[in-house]
Amino acid sequence: MTVDKSRDEMVETRQSCIDASILKSLAPTGCILELNENTHMLSLLSAAVPHIIAQQEFTRNEWNILLTLLQSYPHHAPYELLLASITALSSAACRSRIHNAQQAGAEAFKRELKPVYRALSGVRTKLAKLHSQLQIFLMREVGYVLVKVSE
Numbered sequence: 001m002t003v004d005k006s007r008d009e010m011v012e013t014r015q016s017c018i019d020a021s022i023l024k025s026l027a028p029t030g031c032i033l034e035l036n037e038n039t040h041m042l043s044l045l046s047a048a049v050p051h052i053i054a055q056q057e058f059t060r061n062e063w064n065i066l067l068t069l070l071q072s073y074p075h076h077a078p079y080e081l082l083l084a085s086i087t088a089l090s091s092a093a094c095r096s097r098i099h100n101a102q103q104a105g106a107e108a109f110k111r112e113l114k115p116v117y118r119a120l121s122g123v124r125t126k127l128a129k130l131h132s133q134l135q136i137f138l139m140r141e142v143g144y145v146l147v148k149v150s151e
Contacts, residue, residue: 040058060086061086064086087115
């Protein structure tokens with residue numbers, strides 16, 4: 001239980017490190033993106049007349065991946081940070097595990113990052129439902145990056 005509590009505290013710390021200007025820059029014109037840690041919800045709100053336009057609830061792993069991508073924005077989130085965000089391991093330990101998996105071959109690398117891939121799939125789906133301009137792109141052999149694409 002100690003590991004879970006410290007992990008929850010780290011998530012809260014990461015969420016508080018996400019600058020409001022980042023959420024503002026990712027939101028469509030006239031809208032606000034709002035994070036709710038208690039419910040793991042990301043909401044798209046109308047700025048003019050306060051009401052919910054869209055809302056998505058994330059699993060714990062999806063939420064941690066989303067926060068890591070937001071914290072890294074506009075830069076990429078390295079594989080080791082993404083893996084560390086959903087495990088009890090440090091980023092240094094994850095970096096070592098990923099390096100060893102890369103040395104062992106493509107299958108070992110995929111196996112090591114499977115929890116990240118699974119969570120990213122959910123985040124991508126939910127972001128598409130929330131705001132189609134928010135997308136996550138692979139930066140091969142480096143990590144993933146959250147971007148706002150123009151329609």
